[in-house]
Amino acid sequence: MAKWGMVIDLETCTGCQACTTACAMENSRLPGENWQDVLFYSEGDYPHLNVSWLPRPCMQCENPSCVSVCPTKATFVDEGTGVVLVDWNKCIGCKYCMVACPYGVRFYMDEAPVVEPDVKAAFPGEGRRQVWNPPFRMPDEYADPSKGIGVQPKGVVSKCTFCHHKITQAPEGVADLDEDDPETREFTPACVRVCAPKARFFGDLDNPESNVNRLIADRGGVRLKEETGNRPKVYYLSGGGSPVVPGQRSKRRS
Amino acid sequence: MASITDFSGGHSGRETQWMLHFLISLTIVVVAGGYAVWQIMTLGHAAFNTTNAGIFWGLPIVLYDYFLLTSTGLVMVAAIYHVLGVEAFRPVAKRCLGLALAGLMGGVAVLFLELSNPLMALWATPLNLQTQSPLFWKILLVGAYTVLLAIVLFNSIKQPTVRPNPLVWPLALLALAITLVAGSVYGMMAMRPMWFGGEIPVVFLIESLVGALAFTMFFSHLAHGFRHNRMSDELRWLFEGPLARLFGALIVLHFLLHAGRAVTGWWSNAEGLQVWDHMLSGPLFYIGLGVCTLVPLVLMLLPATRSNGLAQVTSGLLVMIGLFIARYEFIIGGQQVPLFKGSWVQTQLIEYTPSMTEWALLGLGIGIANMVYGFAAWKLGGEDEA
Numbered sequence: 001m002a003k004w005g006m007v008i009d010l011e012t013c014t015g016c017q018a019c020t021t022a023c024a025m026e027n028s029r030l031p032g033e034n035w036q037d038v039l040f041y042s043e044g045d046y047p048h049l050n051v052s053w054l055p056r057p058c059m060q061c062e063n064p065s066c067v068s069v070c071p072t073k074a075t076f077v078d079e080g081t082g083v084v085l086v087d088w089n090k091c092i093g094c095k096y097c098m099v100a101c102p103y104g105v106r107f108y109m110d111e112a113p114v115v116e117p118d119v120k121a122a123f124p125g126e127g128r129r130q131v132w133n134p135p136f137r138m139p140d141e142y143a144d145p146s147k148g149i150g151v152q153p154k155g156v157v158s159k160c161t162f163c164h165h166k167i168t169q170a171p172e173g174v175a176d177l178d179e180d181d182p183e184t185r186e187f188t189p190a191c192v193r194v195c196a197p198k199a200r201f202f203g204d205l206d207n208p209e210s211n212v213n214r215l216i217a218d219r220g221g222v223r224l225k226e227e228t229g230n231r232p233k234v235y236y237l238s239g240g241g242s243p244v245v246p247g248q249r250s251k252r253r254s
Numbered sequence: 255m256a257s258i259t260d261f262s263g264g265h266s267g268r269e270t271q272w273m274l275h276f277l278i279s280l281t282i283v284v285v286a287g288g289y290a291v292w293q294i295m296t297l298g299h300a301a302f303n304t305t306n307a308g309i310f311w312g313l314p315i316v317l318y319d320y321f322l323l324t325s326t327g328l329v330m331v332a333a334i335y336h337v338l339g340v341e342a343f344r345p346v347a348k349r350c351l352g353l354a355l356a357g358l359m360g361g362v363a364v365l366f367l368e369l370s371n372p373l374m375a376l377w378a379t380p381l382n383l384q385t386q387s388p389l390f391w392k393i394l395l396v397g398a399y400t401v402l403l404a405i406v407l408f409n410s411i412k413q414p415t416v417r418p419n420p421l422v423w424p425l426a427l428l429a430l431a432i433t434l435v436a437g438s439v440y441g442m443m444a445m446r447p448m449w450f451g452g453e454i455p456v457v458f459l460i461e462s463l464v465g466a467l468a469f470t471m472f473f474s475h476l477a478h479g480f481r482h483n484r485m486s487d488e489l490r491w492l493f494e495g496p497l498a499r500l501f502g503a504l505i506v507l508h509f510l511l512h513a514g515r516a517v518t519g520w521w522s523n524a525e526g527l528q529v530w531d532h533m534l535s536g537p538l539f540y541i542g543l544g545v546c547t548l549v550p551l552v553l554m555l556l557p558a559t560r561s562n563g564l565a566q567v568t569s570g571l572l573v574m575i576g577l578f579i580a581r582y583e584f585i586i587g588g589q590q591v592p593l594f595k596g597s598w599v600q601t602q603l604i605e606y607t608p609s610m611t612e613w614a615l616l617g618l619g620i621g622i623a624n625m626v627y628g629f630a631a632w633k634l635g636g637e638d639e640a
Contacts, residue, residue, distance in 0.1 A: 033306050056594050071389035072378035090378050093370030095310040102445035104595035107306045110299035155370025228445050
């Protein structure tokens, strides 16, 4: 079984947010509540200013704190893929996983909209739990509430699934899912597939022949917040140093 | 007002007082609860000022933890008589247990309105056995605690005189476990330095006990129409002697633990602890730690005020408010650093102010707790005669 992981090259990423948009379209996300986001930082004062950015998907941790804290095991690690998923049929909406995630990648459905206007109101859903019905919703055959895939219902938490509905259709034993390979293009996560500067790579971390492993080894891939012990499966390439993530205390309001 | 009703008429006067207590509480429940439920039914969680921007646990969770820890503390105070056999605490043992159940009901009611699927928690938690989660243990323990507390109180209704109840042994152990686990819910969060630390369960335990004594002091006076001289000699002696000294000692511990964490947090440059800078720059912290902690401490230290009914009531009330402020600042403060939340959280610290619906839930919680307490005292003999 594959242990899927992602490599993001910060030297190549332009911060265009095509990944964010593609993810939102693929996974029916609300504006502002992005499973895949790009965080922008600015330090210093003009003209001595440094602007940097960090693409932030779910880290799909090997030892995820969100899974440990969930009192009902609604959040779990999928054995076949190593992806952290949410079973919407078991989520009680306690939001402890959101509190416990060091990377801020989880979202609850029923809050005031983060970004105005409220598109939920423009595309109202049907039934008690279906809050909205986006025109770009994924085909129903892909939706699986037991894995947190589809339009997020009311009162549950959602997160990035590494496009579980796509990667699980990939040929057995494949080392990488690459949009440039016609055989794997359709199974490549949306954020990886649309990355114009090709800053994202997706593959099997357990396969020594995979491109993601080669990149991590050759270019010194690092993970965010190693001190938490969560062991993310998303690696960043930053030219040999650690990823440029200034702390809140060194950030300026932009 | 119920509390000033003259019950010099004896039994019927007391009945009138508790009936009024119940009816006023019921009115609060109907008004505050009605508004909150209406808002939640129409707007969902958008009625709260919690958002996906980072403040996930708002005032309702503060309220739940506040009521829950008060409840467990009250059981532990009752256990001083029932378990440790300290006869001096007998006059308040029954009252503490009644208040414990009342507070628990208020807290759980608020929690149920905050959770999206509370009923699912009742079966999904025990059946899925996520033993690594502090919340798993908390839900199981609170369930067992509620049942056992109800049984103990039911037994006490049938007995006119207070006698040591062996069931309070397991009940007190459950209360202790819940308090420590409630602290672990926050203390285990290594990704949130404001919360993280092994001392948090101990902080919760101290706050639980000091809060329980404050509630005992306040509600004992309320039960006597806030007239110190109407209390029995043994109750007055308890409040002027052992309970006051224990109360004072626990206030000192609470102050030291709170102030110590504030000073180290304020001094540290560690990412995540800047929340202390923010808290120390506002008035709430000083009201909570200064006015609501140091003033009661002084009142309990001085012999003249320690034996004064008004000073005792004031101390109890101030500590109750101070602990609420402390719990609010702790729970909200721990979430104010965004943690990679998103490109749209362009702030160093996330601001949060409770919505009207959330404030209404405060009224609902207080109302339900007092309604249960008043009804038990009025109809079920759930009050100490002392």
